[in-house]
Amino acid sequence: MESGRWRGAVSRGMLPLLALHAVNEYYRLPWKPPVTAGLLAANTLIYLRPSFLDSLLPFVDEVWFNPHLILKNKDMKRFFLSVFYHVDESHLVYNMMSLLWKGVQLETSMGSSEFVSMVVLLLGLSQGISMLLAKALLVFFDYGRPYYSEYAVGFSGLLFAMKVVLNSRSDNFTNVNGLIVPARYAAWAELILIQMFVPRVSFLGHLGGILAGILYLKLKGLYSGPDPLTRIIRELTGLLRWPLRFIGNMFRLRRRRISGRGTVGGERRSLSGTWRCPACTYDNSDWLRNCEMCGTSRSNNGEVLRQTSRHSHDLPLEELRRRRVERFG
Template identity: 70%
Template structure:
């Protein structure tokens, strides 16, 4: 798991989550497929018990493939269990050293992972853009995330309508951006579709066209308005 965290962080950061997910899926399928083919090929050596009858479990084959992909373009050197080797050959060195010191591990599984990494790089180089698996995963994630995007857009638009429809008191920049005009008498922000103030009946030019407040003083209107929208 520590190896997956170290390799996965670097690979996902460099290629993006969608392409990283498609790479892991491809390496998983290819490493297991190559392992089965290698096990089948051992039948030509007349083994008493066919190797593909042996059982193994683990993710290390994919980790070997990820190591090949990670160090494919590297010109640096790396330390493999105390042995300093070119980074691009680190997977091969680790394959041999692990088999020497831990003979119970699946040699064919690890070898299949190394070969899967090489095959993935060859296939990846044949595409000028995104590979088909990446496109498919990107499309699937787009479909699955559509309801979340839809709800988020509706929430944001609703919030803008309720919070930005009426503003008052502190400057004109926020109100001017939403198509309103400020009453010169009571400072209420009205829609540009209206020519008179919705609160006190004053026109845009400042003339008192009519009073919807039945003679209530402007200070009282302001106080009520603050209480209403406060």
């Protein structure tokens, strides 16, 4: 999450590198995490603002995360949308590279439904905790800058929360900008180092993300099974999958229907209106007496007679394959 006033997006040619890296990462994965891909696309599209979305998206000046404006105006779009906006290309690419690495691991290990639930909860917790911290500094220490004057956007608060969740059960050590620390404390080390070298970033936004990750793990420990939000998301996903599955089955049935020439292979049971050649397993129309593929004929009562006039038994497997390729080529 980065603080400051909007200076305008200046392209540095880094987005093609992000796209190449994401495509390469997804290409090698046996299962492609869809939610992570959706988050990458959403952040990138919001930054690029293509013409078909321009009229729908608020401008960054309308979504800066500022506790005072959120509470004063009950402006929830600042609360929820600020995480998806970035101030420049390097800010976007750095965050999306981190999201790609963390999102793939988390979504693969916990499943898409639980991953969506986690992202939603972490977003609400991290933004809420950041607001509470800013308000607490104002009330107890009379320090009002984070509450009144700090404007921030970016996905990094959520990334800090994801890092806490990802490393929560790790006993390994990790490298944080050259500093070797236990993985479970990596988020704290990164918080301090980033603040030292990039002081204009939002300290409270990142701290709120870390605390949100810790609180999420505590809340998750209270449930033996999936949390209620995960159950709701799974039910909604199931409702959406049903019509898609129905449409997919309709298309598959259409592809398997026979129209004169039949199909090769398929089920053992012959389809209605067809007969299967025992020599080459080609499904032929009931209108045909001889197999279109190898010439074997059938009798009038529907039983198949193997004729030797076309030497179907002597045809090598490679010749049958060649004929099938020619038939459908």
